[in-house]
Amino acid sequence: GESVGLHLPTLSVQEGDNSIINCAYSNSASDYFIWYKQESGKGPQFIIDIRSNMDKRQGQRVTVLLNKTVKHLSLQIAATQPGDSAVYFCAESGNAGNMLTFGGGTRLMVKP
Amino acid sequence: DAMVIQNPRYQVTQFGKPVTLSCSQTLNHNVMYWYQQKSSQAPKLLFHYYDKDFNNEADTPDNFQSRRPNTSFCFLDIRSPGLGDAAMYLCATSYNSGNEQFFGPGTRLTVL
Numbered sequence: 001g002e003s004v005g006l007h008l009p010t011l012s013v014q015e016g017d018n019s020i021i022n023c024a025y026s027n028s029a030s031d032y033f034i035w036y037k038q039e040s041g042k043g044p045q046f047i048i049d050i051r052s053n054m055d056k057r058q059g060q061r062v063t064v065l066l067n068k069t070v071k072h073l074s075l076q077i078a079a080t081q082p083g084d085s086a087v088y089f090c091a092e093s094g095n096a097g098n099m100l101t102f103g104g105g106t107r108l109m110v111k112p
Numbered sequence: 113d114a115m116v117i118q119n120p121r122y123q124v125t126q127f128g129k130p131v132t133l134s135c136s137q138t139l140n141h142n143v144m145y146w147y148q149q150k151s152s153q154a155p156k157l158l159f160h161y162y163d164k165d166f167n168n169e170a171d172t173p174d175n176f177q178s179r180r181p182n183t184s185f186c187f188l189d190i191r192s193p194g195l196g197d198a199a200m201y202l203c204a205t206s207y208n209s210g211n212e213q214f215f216g217p218g219t220r221l222t223v224l
Contacts, residue, residue, distance in 0.1 A: 009151045032210060043116075043202050043215035044155065089154055093210040100213060104156035 008087060010107040014031045019110075023090035023103045026071065030092040033098065035064060035075045039086045047075070047088075051097040077108075115139050116197060116216035118203050124222045127194050133188040133219045135203030143209055147202040149218070155202055161186060162209060190221075198223045213219040 013019045031052040036044035050057045050064045050073075057064050060090075063076040073090050090103040115135045125131040135144065143162050147155035159168045161180040175197070177189040190197055200220050204213040 034212060036215075041218075041220070043118075043204075043218045046212055046214070065169055087152075099157060099160070099209065105152070105154055 002080075008105050008107045010109060012109045012111060013080050015082060015110050015112050017080055019075075019080045019084070019108060021075045021077075021088050021106045021108065023073040023075075023106075024071060025073060025090070025092050025101075025103070027092065027094045027101070028071065029094040030071075032093045033064070033066060033073050034091045035062075035073075036089045036091060036102075037084075037086045038089065038105075044089060059099060080110050081106075082110045082112055084108060114203055116203055116214050118201075118216040118219050120219060121217060122220050122222070124188075124224065126224050127195065128192045131193055131221070132191050133190075133201050133203075133221070135186045135188070135216055136184050137186075137203075137205045137214075138184070138216060139205055139207075140183060141205035141207050141214070142183075143206045143211075144180060145177075145204040145206075145213060146186070146188045147204065148197075149200040149202055158188070160209075163178070193223045195223050197221065 034049040035047040037047050038044045046064050048059045048064050049057045050066050055066050065074045087105045087107050089105045091100040093100045119134050145160040148160045149155045152205045158172045175191050180186045202218045203216040206213045
């Protein structure tokens with residue numbers, strides 16, 4: 001059967017609190033970054049993206065911050081809801097035409 | 113309004129029995145991807161098509177093959193499934209390489 005997977009880092013937050021999920025990348029040439037949300041048994045769903053010429057981008061209840069100096073990306077979710085419970089993956093690509101490289105994922109658990 | 117459709121959602125096959133997974137898209141995107149995702153891991157790219165050009169990842173086993181007969185459809189063929197091939201298989205599309213990828217719901221493959 002399926003091999004045992006790696007243990008995902010888990011962030012547990014109270015409903016209504018803000019969540020911050022972090023991601024480090026290694027390729028200094030990366031110029032495009034995406035956050036995906038994956039609920040159990042479903043495919044990854046696009047949340048928000050950012051290009052390297054920006055350091056912050058906001059969506060509905062979500063904000064992505066990019067720090068190119070330390071190669072760090074974060075996803076902030078405001079007023080976290082039970083429906084936000086999922087695994088969150090960052091992904092990056094460097095230079096036009098390159099494939100996305102996925103980070104290891106973080107499991108977000110929202111306590112009611 | 114499904115954009116990336118995968119069939120079947122669940123597939124059970126026997127050890128060594130060939131199996132084909134299918135993906136179709138209504139987005140008219142140039143690029144189609146196949147990923148393998150095991151429990152608690154990030155999606156792992158197997159290969160992708162840019163239009164009719166096939167691009168295999170270096171570490172994708174020969175056991176995995178793909179066909180793209182037209183813009184809309186792409187197939188993943190597993191010639192002789194082993195127990196280690198049990199996983200979720202995700203299809204994704206993007207307009208160009210390095211752009212946001214749209215994922216299908218995945219096919220969960222079980223190998224008996």
